[in-house]
Amino acid sequence: MSSSDLASPELGRNLTFGLLDRLGSQIVTGVFAGRPFPTEADISAAHGVSRSVTREAIKMLAAKGMLSARPRQGITLRPEADWNLLDPAVLGWLLQRKVSIDLLVQFNQLRAAIEPAAAALAAVSASAAGLAEIERGFARMVAADGGRDDGLDADIAFHLAVLRASGNPFFMQFRELVSTALRTSIRFTNRIVGRSADLEAHGAVREAIGRRDPAAARAAMAAIIGDVMEVISGHTELAAD
Amino acid sequence: MSSSDLASPELGRNLTFGLLDRLGSQIVTGVFAGRPFPTEADISAAHGVSRSVTREAIKMLAAKGMLSARPRQGITLRPEADWNLLDPAVLGWLLQRKVSIDLLVQFNQLRAAIEPAAAALAAVSASAAGLAEIERGFARMVAADGGRDDGLDADIAFHLAVLRASGNPFFMQFRELVSTALRTSIRFTNRIVGRSADLEAHGAVREAIGRRDPAAARAAMAAIIGDVMEVISGHTELAAD
DNA sequence: TGCAAATTATTATCATATAAATAGACTAAC
DNA sequence: GTTAGTCTATTTATATGATAATAATTTGCA
Incomplete structure (x- = not known):
């Protein structure tokens, strides 16, 4: 479940980076492919973390081009073409999907x-x-x-x-x-x-x-x-x- | 002061993205070069935003390889070699420093x-x-x-x-x-x-x-x-x- | 001196409350 | 009937205060 050793060594350092890693993996492996992305509240509940942790992880994924969040619309998965594939973390997740x-x-x-x-x-x-x-x-x-x-x-x-x-x-x-x-x-x-x-x-x-x-x-x-x-x-x- | 039109159009969408944009610009233009990076509390005060907003902006910059935050150590500027230069936002900030x-x-x-x-x-x-x-x-x-x-x-x-x-x-x-x-x-x-x-x-x-x-x-x-x-x-x- | 414990500064996390934005439904005017 | 306006519900955005975790620094002691 943990990301490849290529990805930033601090991926499991704390709750936020841990959630980042898990969500990044899941996104890249297509877990949220067909269906709507869960809401902030759902993610918090599902992973047993507070909203702050969830929001910060979401923001990091947004910074990598993978997600976008807007009021009322919720969190949405951005098209794969927008992902920053050369980001070391994204690259690491990518290897989990398909080596x-x-x-x-x-x-x-x-x-x-x-x-x-x-x-x-x-x-x-x-x-x-x-x-x-x-x-x-x-x-x-x-x-x-x-x-x-x-x-x-x-x-x-x-x-x-x-x-x-x-x-x-x-x-x-x-x-x-x-x-x-x-x-x-x-x-x-x-x-x-x-x-x-x-x-x-x-x-x-x-x-x-x-x-x-x-x-x-x-x-x-x-x-x-x-x-x-x-x-x-x-x-x-x-x-x- | 606002970022180039190349950067993500949503950079000024809200307080968080606005702060992200300002901090990104400042970092790239060398504002924090010699001195220690300000603390979370200082940034909040300096920009008149809450700690949540500050933390989320910091996390986004961390996701782009520009910052790193650890308890007691504070927020630190990562070496330029670690920045994700191909990130559209970073590229945009870069153009402000030196075209x-x-x-x-x-x-x-x-x-x-x-x-x-x-x-x-x-x-x-x-x-x-x-x-x-x-x-x-x-x-x-x-x-x-x-x-x-x-x-x-x-x-x-x-x-x-x-x-x-x-x-x-x-x-x-x-x-x-x-x-x-x-x-x-x-x-x-x-x-x-x-x-x-x-x-x-x-x-x-x-x-x-x-x-x-x-x-x-x-x-x-x-x-x-x-x-x-x-x-x-x-x-x-x-x-x- | 050297090691261990206490202190302290800072981020990390949680909980909760309120505000803002917006999609979508509904309504009214023309 | 179409358009523009208004309302409402949902979701993220922001604020704040409290507590925990962490690690650098200092202090105390042997």
Whole structure:
């Protein structure tokens, strides 16, 4: 029932965040799909909390584009198109609904758009600190060398370092999505992080950025994600849902 | 003092949303930069509203990643890296701080990553309805033909249609950013929407998507944004801030 | 000094009362 | 019969006061 570890760690901190988490999950999993959304009073009663707690949770969901409240009309579910999907909490709830291949494909389509561009930008404008962070991420991947536990974390650290090195704060917004995609991909595909081909590809990104070659950095990053995408689509028929 | 027209239209609907808007603006414009964030009681007093209103506004800002509240510790400003920059409201506040060339460049770097990818996806998988919407957007641009008022709206409609036609809901998250970037670019650069070269470029996107040619669609969209970027950087030295 | 307990400042929660907004029904005027 | 106005019921919006939980700080003690 609790949300994925991706979502903000404070989701269960208190009654309000707990209710937020439960409602967010329920909304995303379609519990309120056909029927009218319950009223403030109903929610309070159903979850055994005061109106203040309910109202604050509702307001948070409204801030994420999921609900809207008006006098006499009540609380209404906003269309899915209005949800702030890149919000880490929403992303977390989304994974409870469907850790489907579909969602994974959509994640990686977005990664395929963002990460090569970030790599190219990083090649042009990464600071020394940014380059060092990329270097560290790669070193960790090398050290983890294959199936070790740290391999995935190192992989994530590397990709986040590239996003950060782009210098564009909007690109950093995708860190949760990228982390999630990597964590989820690996679970679904049993891909071995750090296997030689993968390591080589990451090395090419690191090298191109260090060499200040945006085109090569872009291409190398695109290759990494293309590989992932290929593995995923290879599993499309297998995985049930 | 009121937020940009981009931000949710309901920002001034009631006391809570009004306070949300004012606090969001103040935070983004750096009013609380050096000093500790005021307490719940201080905010209530300063804005002449009850604690409920204050708490609900605070909770909404927390939901957008901007604030965090804990007993005894008080309300704290979260680092800018945690803000949900793609949230339409945050985006709106951001434009009040600095409608700077910097921000415009960052917007268009993101557009350059997203929109060509969306165009390529649309070429592969757009539905008939999606194609029709793109077609309508382009027709509107042609009809507006040059400096007419509808030109900008038509331009925006075209770009949003491509995002939607991609079929990936995550790409649709960028509609506010794209709309804003287009509206802002035009104000900053006096670019004439619908001038022949621009129209031609948009026609190329439409045609490539219709022809189901992802590579051409990607290239044509990239060209459009490359043009905008060029005009913007041409103004980099001119605009003061 | 170092640890434990008391203090205190602040948010979290609850309960209750009143106000405001609005959808929908009803009514009256033209 | 259609329009505009009015009423009413429902629901959220706002206000307030009391209590609980939390954690930083201070105090007291060994």
